[in-house]
Amino acid sequence: MTKGNEATDPRPEPDLDRWNCQWINGEKVTDARDSITVYNPATGEAVGRVPRGDGETAARAVDAASHALTGWGRLTAVQRTAYLNQWADRIERERNELARLMSREQGKPIEEAAGELDGSAQFIRWYAEEGKRVYGETIPGSRPDQRIMVWRQPVGVVGMITPWNFPAAMIIRKAAPALAAGCTIVVKPASQTPLIAVALFQLLMDTGIPKGVANLVTGSAATISDVFLSDARVRKISFTGSTEVGKSIMERAAIQLKRLSLELGGIAPVIVYPDADLELAAKSIVGNKFENCGQVCNGINVIYAHEAIRQELSERIVELTRALRVGPGDEPDVDIGPLIDREAMLRVDRLVADSQAKGAAIRTGGYRLMDEKYAHGHFYAPTVLTDVNDEMDVMKEEIFGPVAPIASFADEDEVIARSNATPYGLAAYVFTRDVSRVYRMCEQLEFGMVAVNGTSLSVPQAPFGGIKESGSGREGGHHGLDDYMDLKYINLNLEGKGG
Missing domain, CATH: 3.40.309.10 (Aldehyde Dehydrogenase; Chain A, domain 2)
Incomplete structure (x- = not known):
């Protein structure tokens, strides 16, 4: 069904290369052989482009995240909190420009885009604080010489695949708890809306966060996710998208028993x-x-x-x-x-x-x-x-x-x-x-x-997620932090006490 007639009145082309990069090991990467052009769904005009990264690019990003994992995980929660809060500060300062950018590439009204950015900053700040509350346990032993402890440690390198409908919030809702937990990340944003992702990573890099902790690759979802799924160093994948694709990821992730967070379709x-x-x-x-x-x-x-x-x-x-x-x-x-x-x-x-x-x-x-x-x-x-x-x-x-x-x-x-x-x-x-x-x-x-x-x-404080074919895992609350932590059980037997 249609109403009205088509017209032709193209708008002036903006600077297409302002956000034309990926972020790997703390550096801008622009050496892709091809690029992806991003179009404004309201006008049809080109509003930017990003590199069309490939499997080799994704592998470099995983390398960087893997090398950075130990150092980032050993920082205190307070040290990681400082980087996260600085990131939130920068997002809030650049809120209006970021909202205009998001509106141009995604189409939503600027006021909605600004609200999404406000919520994103709140998520970062909440997890910056929640990361300080990663508590372990001491459990009574079964013998006088036995001491039982449970530690919570970062799961490792996390591959993240985010959708176009909330292109800022979906990155933040995954990245904030992962970084707070001590994980390192590689993010693959949707090809329809990669510009806001590049801009957010620019602000994260501006905090001085250690190289390799957070990486961003743009390009084919199939090619990049193939690296996430095949590289054993990627211990977890967080995906938001269709149930069909989520099932495919789950099937392939089972080969290495990777941890998964899947936020899928819903009625x-x-x-x-x-x-x-x-x-x-x-x-x-x-x-x-x-x-x-x-x-x-x-x-x-x-x-x-x-x-x-x-x-x-x-x-x-x-x-x-x-x-x-x-x-x-x-x-x-x-x-x-x-x-x-x-x-x-x-x-x-x-x-x-x-x-x-x-x-x-x-x-x-x-x-x-x-x-x-x-x-x-x-x-x-x-x-x-x-x-x-x-x-x-x-x-x-x-x-x-x-x-x-x-x-x-x-x-x-x-x-x-x-x-x-x-x-x-x-x-x-x-x-x-x-x-x-x-x-x-x-x-x-x-x-x-x-x-x-x-x-x-x-x-931020509540666990967002579904059951049945709507996925598994949660984003938000301490439950969202738990999804990026492994439990380690320590059974300590004291010397000189027998047994």
């Missing part, structure tokens, strides 16, 4: 009961659903409205959705930017068409934006669908776009069963004032995270 339901605050529910749902143009892993995929309030809730959601302003992220007062690329836009269009063909009503939106300022980008009108049923693809696939399907339900057991009838288990949301129901829902919903009377889940 998140929100369930709204008649006793809920409907104004709060509608605002929270729209805020979550259309954040980052719907391209959020824990974003709401389907809205289950109790049949007693289905019409009222739908009207509130439609009204709020119609008020959303769509445009390039660097324009003032824009609420929603573009989808990341043409493929994503066409996929959303297909899901809406399938729903309409199977009986859904399009209450607002339902078409691509193509005229005037939208002509060169990947824009889709914020869309609300009602009369949605379980046979529609929007109920079975991760939408990852600005489409809000509303389905109705009659009772608690029914909606729990329908919500759990998915291989995914990342996040779920519930709106109700009934405390007993809150406990029943939280206990029975098969998801790694459940939010009640709100839709915000990402905070």
